[in-house]
Structures are given as structure tokens and as C-alpha cells.
Amino acid sequence: MTITITAFEKSPDRGQGLARDMRVRWALEEVGQPYVVRLVSFRAMREPAHLALQPFGQIPTYEEGDLALFESGAIVFHIAERHAGLLPDDPNARARAITWMFAAIGTVEPPILERQTAMFAEGDRNWTAERLPLIDDRIRTRLSELSTRLGDAEWLDGEFSAGDLAMVHVLLRLRPSGMLAEYPNLAAYLERAEERPAYKRAYDAQAAVFKASTG
């Protein structure tokens, strides 16, 4: 059955790999599943046809036969459950990999999203310059804890898993801030992930959409 995902017709980050369809593309590349992309405009995202698939008007969505899913974490998990390569076979190791998926989205990402909201939704407010260092301190608390846990390991828990995929993509949004460089083992962790052939294929596919839209 064909897998169809949705992605932004016009990339808000100019194809730099930060939109959340990247997580789904990367997961599909890791497990070797082909997929089709349907591009959606910002206007179409708020229309009934898309809201029926994604009640919050976001991308990505995932369609396969009569199954329709949304929320990148859930889609990555679905792919990881159905195909080998993103979750360990051992039940305890599998549960720990899933834990890292939830930790990425539930604990590490919120202050990073808050930084993004401050810069984009409140960038013109007179308090934002003074607030950003407070947000960055909250982000550093999480980065420091994560750096301590990762130590000199290659991945968060044994082999590369859907937990690493989620965590890496959450952290990549911080790269322009320069904060990641303060934690050399986290910076190296991201570089290892970006060297994965599946990551590169997903990144290039997302970037190609941006290039086509501006060519």
C-alpha cells in the first residue's frame, strides 16, 4: 500500500530540514519504505479536507490504505512498530527507546518551542530581548542533563533508535542559537545522526521541495 505524507508547499525554514515532515521522511528512509509527498499550502492547511486529517491544521499527516494518522511522533512510532530498524527487539530496550521519544517531545522540546515562539510570535515585543536569556537558561538545564546522560555513548540507549531520531530532530532547531556548541558531546551526537545515509536522503528530499518552489 502506498504511504502518502503531507509537507509544506512553501518551507518556512527555506528547506533546512526543521519542518516536522523531516522526522517522518527520516524514519521512512531508515526502514527503507518508499513514500509519496503531497504538498499543502498554508491556506489549504486550514481547510476542511486537511482538518479532517489533522485537527490542528499542521503537517505532517500519514495515509496508508484506510489508516490516517497525524502528529510526527505518532507517525514515527507507527513506522517503527511496523518495520525493523528503529526499535530494538528486546522488550525492555524497546520500552526505553520509546521513553526517549516521549522525553524528546515532552521534556526537551517545550523550552525550545518557547524560544521559537518568543522569536517569531513575540519578536516585536519590547520584553523579548530580556526574556530570551531566561528561556535559554531553561533550555541549558535540559541540555546539560541530556549531555550528562549521553556521556561518551554513541546513542542514547544502545543502537540508534526512534528515540534518537526524535531527540536529534528536536535539538537541531537549536543549532542557529550556538548553544549546542557548549555541549560538545551533544554536538557530536547530532553530527553522527546527520551522517546517516537515511538522514541525508530525507534532508535532500525536503530541501528539493524548497529548491523546486524557488526555481
Added chain:
Amino acid sequence: MTITITAFEKSPDRGQGLARDMRVRWALEEVGQPYVVRLVSFRAMREPAHLALQPFGQIPTYEEGDLALFESGAIVFHIAERHAGLLPDDPNARARAITWMFAAIGTVEPPILERQTAMFAEGDRNWTAERLPLIDDRIRTRLSELSTRLGDAEWLDGEFSAGDLAMVHVLLRLRPSGMLAEYPNLAAYLERAEERPAYKRAYDAQAAVFKASTG
């Protein structure tokens, strides 16, 4: 095997059910699994023994034999996978229930956490009074979308699931704001959840810790 979870020794919300061990207690009550609670002080949460279990120094954690997990979403999912009652049997319905877990934590909760951070971590800042309405607008966007999707259904997708459990607990944090009352179907959804015997047992067990600590 005994299931042991951790919870706050001193409840930050005075036992009102908002700490995240509530999600795990509720899930365990829904599936009828007994559990033991180990209370942790704020100081002990930052010590090596707890950080080995929970790298971000939070509660709850979950221990069962040689399995140790953290992150309430991951723990609820683990319980739901192992015991009947929180995920449908049909594979597509199961994937959709998991989608709602991720939607609760990844899409609905972030602006609610931002509100909490504004009130507690930045409550003394001169911008907070002016910022709160902006945050509340972002929360209302999510509530409105969720309200539209729920419509007059009892639960988010068929029978009560781990997706409802996560969403309800995320939304309950908003109750003091009064915003939920603007969406009567969401308010009724929360009330239905709170009427569940498993919810009540979990709530009472968490409240009992607070009462004992102040008795």
C-alpha cells in the same frame, strides 16, 4: 513483579491531581494493576540515585523487575501495551489512540506549559501581565480545534483510551484559568473522565499523600 512508581513527597499543587504521577496512577487503576509509591523530596530528585532513573530530575519513574522507565507518556504507553483497557485491539484504532497521546503532549500541552512557566518562573516580571493574554490566545487556538474535533462524541476516537487519559490530564491544568468553560464540550469531556472510578481512585491516592504530609 511489583510495580514501583515515584511521586513528589511534597505536592506542589497541594494534592490537586496535577503532578504527572497522576497519569501513571490513573493508567494503573484503569488496567487494575496494583503499585507501590516511593515518595521523593525535591532535594533527592537532584541526587545521583534518582538521576540514574530519571536524567531530568523529575517524577514519575516506573520500576518493574529489571525494567526502569521515566516520562509519564512513555510509562502510560507501556502500561497500555502490557494490559488490556487503554488501547483498542484493532490495529488502526490503536494507532489513532497513540496519535492522541502524542497530540496531547506534543501539540496541546506546550502552550499550557508556557502559561505555567509565565506564572511561576516569570510571575515577578513586569511583562507577564501583558504576555498572558497572548499565551491564552495560543491556548484557545488549540482548545477550539480540539473542541471542533471532539464535537458531541464521548471520547476522542471510539472507546476511552490512553489518548483520552493523556489529553484529559493535560487539559485539567487549565481549569483554574476558567478557559475550559468557554468550550462546553471540552468541559463535559473532562467531567466524564473525572467520573471514572479509576480516575477517582488515582486522585484520592495522590491527595492522600498531601493530606498525610500536612497531618
